[in-house]
Amino acid sequence: VLPESPRWLHMVGRHQQAVDVLNHMRSRNDRPFGCCWPGLRDSEARGGGGEGGAEESRRHLLSASRELDDDNHDDADECGGGAGRAALKRNVAVNLEGGAARAAGFYTVADIAGHEEEEEEQAAAAAAAGGAGAVATAVAIDGHQSWVVLFRGALLRPTLLLMVVWFSLSFGSYGLVTWIPSLFKKIGFDINVYQDAFLVSAANVPGNILSAVLMDRVGRKAILSGAMSAAAAAGVLFAFYNSTPAGVTVLAACLFNGFSIAGWNALSCLSAECFPTSVRTTAMGALAAGGRVGSIVAQFSNSHLIHSSVALLLSVTSGTMFLGALLTLCVPGDPTRRQLADRA
Numbered sequence: 001v002l003p004e005s006p007r008w009l010h011m012v013g014r015h016q017q018a019v020d021v022l023n024h025m026r027s028r029n030d031r032p033f034g035c036c037w038p039g040l041r042d043s044e045a046r047g048g049g050g051e052g053g054a055e056e057s058r059r060h061l062l063s064a065s066r067e068l069d070d071d072n073h074d075d076a077d078e079c080g081g082g083a084g085r086a087a088l089k090r091n092v093a094v095n096l097e098g099g100a101a102r103a104a105g106f107y108t109v110a111d112i113a114g115h116e117e118e119e120e121e122q123a124a125a126a127a128a129a130g131g132a133g134a135v136a137t138a139v140a141i142d143g144h145q146s147w148v149v150l151f152r153g154a155l156l157r158p159t160l161l162l163m164v165v166w167f168s169l170s171f172g173s174y175g176l177v178t179w180i181p182s183l184f185k186k187i188g189f190d191i192n193v194y195q196d197a198f199l200v201s202a203a204n205v206p207g208n209i210l211s212a213v214l215m216d217r218v219g220r221k222a223i224l225s226g227a228m229s230a231a232a233a234a235g236v237l238f239a240f241y242n243s244t245p246a247g248v249t250v251l252a253a254c255l256f257n258g259f260s261i262a263g264w265n266a267l268s269c270l271s272a273e274c275f276p277t278s279v280r281t282t283a284m285g286a287l288a289a290g291g292r293v294g295s296i297v298a299q300f301s302n303s304h305l306i307h308s309s310v311a312l313l314l315s316v317t318s319g320t321m322f323l324g325a326l327l328t329l330c331v332p333g334d335p336t337r338r339q340l341a342d343r344a
Contacts (some may be wrong), residue, residue: 006025011278162270171295174295182306
């Protein structure tokens with residue numbers, strides 16, 4: 001039901017399917033084709049092109065650029081008035097850049113339709129020179145190679161750091177939230193288990209809203225590190241249950257869960273955007289596995305600590321969360337508002 005990503009389809013050489021998905025998106029959005037890609041005509045989308053088609057597309061782009069200076073341009077009005085016109089002009093500029101735009105990750109439908117012929121020519125030349133084996137991962141990286149790529153070169157550091165961050169956040173959030181009813185019972189709180197579950201779960205709502213509002217303004221790393229640090233602080237406050245009112249302790253548990261969910265939202269974005277498209281799904285699988293290990297370890301750890309010291313259990317949880325917050329700052333770069341890479 002949900003179509004495959006046209007970007008991914010183009011990367012793995014399934015160009016016609018990428019064009020079909022783009023045309024489907026255009027028809028479902030009920031927009032003229034130029035609203036998204038000025039200068040791309042239906043004849044090009046169906047696979048036309050070549051040198052004549054590319055030149056025709058360029059002429060049409062230049063014409064569109066001049067027309068966009070007219071305040072009465074219909075396509076711009078359909079795309080949102082002045083804001084739509086500005087977006088169209090940026091799109092025209094991007095397409096006129098040609099090779100530079102493609103290198104940055106922007107593809108026109110004409111590019112997609114014509115790229116298959118280029119790949120066939122390159123494969124034929126490589127086969128003539130040294131056999132089919134000379135073509136090295138031209139379009140996609142297979143499953144085995146993608147695992148290897150994650151643990152070498154420039155991707156080694158973010159892979160290892162994010163694995164520990166996933167472990168830390170899973171250890172803290174899943175580990176503590178599942179034990180909160182038992183913790184309340186252990187420290188003598190007379191609270192209904194369903195009321196407890198509702199309060200702690202309801203704390204997810206402001207956490208989700210906070211992360212959604214600030215994600216692109218503050219950045220993924222800042223949100224993740226800040227949320228995990230705040231959750232660690234809430235865990236420390238939770239640990240002082242003996243010297244604080246019951247309401248404050250319940251509030252600390254809610255804050256812990258709210259900040260944890262904000263951290264999860266930021267971690268999901270950061271993890272996906274730190275890796276190129278060719279290995280992104282493999283990376284997410286590896287990181288999620290590290291997180292799962294953390295949540296499993298937390299169950300064994302908490303089951304032991306709850307019988308010896310609740311304060312120690314909460315201290316271990318907070319310390320692990322704070323470690324993840326510090327390591328987040330060591331992840332190289334911040335992909336917020338940046339063009340994602342396609343190749344490893």
